[in-house]
Amino acid sequence: MFEDQLHPDWVRLLSDQLPLLREISQAVLQDPLSIPAQENVMRVFALPPKSYRVLIVGQDPYPNPEHAMGLSFAVPNQTPVLPPSLKNILRELADDLGPEFVSDGDITAWSQRGVMLLNRHLTTRSHQSGAHFDLGWDLFTDAVVERLQEESAGKLVAILWGDKAQQLAPKLSGSVVIASPHPSPLSAYRGFFGSKPFSRCNKALLELGLNEIDWSA
Structure with missing residues (x-):
């Protein structure tokens, strides 16, 4: 069951959500085309909530099973062809902080540097976006965000x-919110490009008395 993948601190904080998580787990495990791989579904919860000072929210996993790996917008290291949304994120990163911050496009390290890469819906079906929107993931991740903010005591971007x-x-x-259109090619030109989320985030972190994020990828 997915709850076994939660860090003990998340188990404590989300104890009232575990029955819902069990229901979702049963539904997901009955879908042979569910992605990401079962061992990666709860990957974002492997670290305790206090390890995060930044939250980046995605919609659901990439529909390509070779891309979906349990962290929003991230793909496995050495992925030869990056998804368009990730390409646009890296383009904005280079424009915001400088091209030297982008090398191989692997953003999984962000999760080790204080960034929670959370999808609102943690699973989908292979080659089908939004396939698991009705399983209750949004209710679960709503609770996750609420508990994360409580644990951060307002020191969260x-x-x-x-x-x-x-x-x-x-x-x-109670947190600093930086909002813009989605980095998808369908919407990036409506305000994602030029929004400078990375420098704005680091500025906000410093104002909160926290360390900046190393955004290199």
Whole structure:
């Protein structure tokens, strides 16, 4: 069951959500085309909540099973062809902080540097976006965001890209929220490019008395 993949601190904070997580787990495990791989579904919860000072919210995993790996917007290291949204994130990163911050495009290290890469829906079906929207993941991740903010005691920066992510804004009223359109090619030109989320985030962290994030990827 997915709850076995949670860090003990998350188990404590989400104890009232575990019955829902069990229901979701059963539904996901009955879908042979579910992605990411079962051992990666709860990957973002391997670290305790206090290890995170930044939250980046995605919608659901990449529909390509070779890309989906349990962290929003990230793909496995040495992926030869990057998804378009990730390409646009890296383009904005280079424009915001400088091209020297982008090398191989592997953003998984961000999760080890204080950034929670959370999808609102933690699973989908292979080659089908949004396939698991009705399983209750949004209710579960709503609770996750609420508990993360409580644990951070207001010292949290949330980067919300796109309408789905920005639905969480009311639950983040005690945090710094940086919002813009989604980095998808369908919306990036409507305000994602030029939004400078990385430098704005680091500025906000310093104002909160926290260390900046090393955004190199």
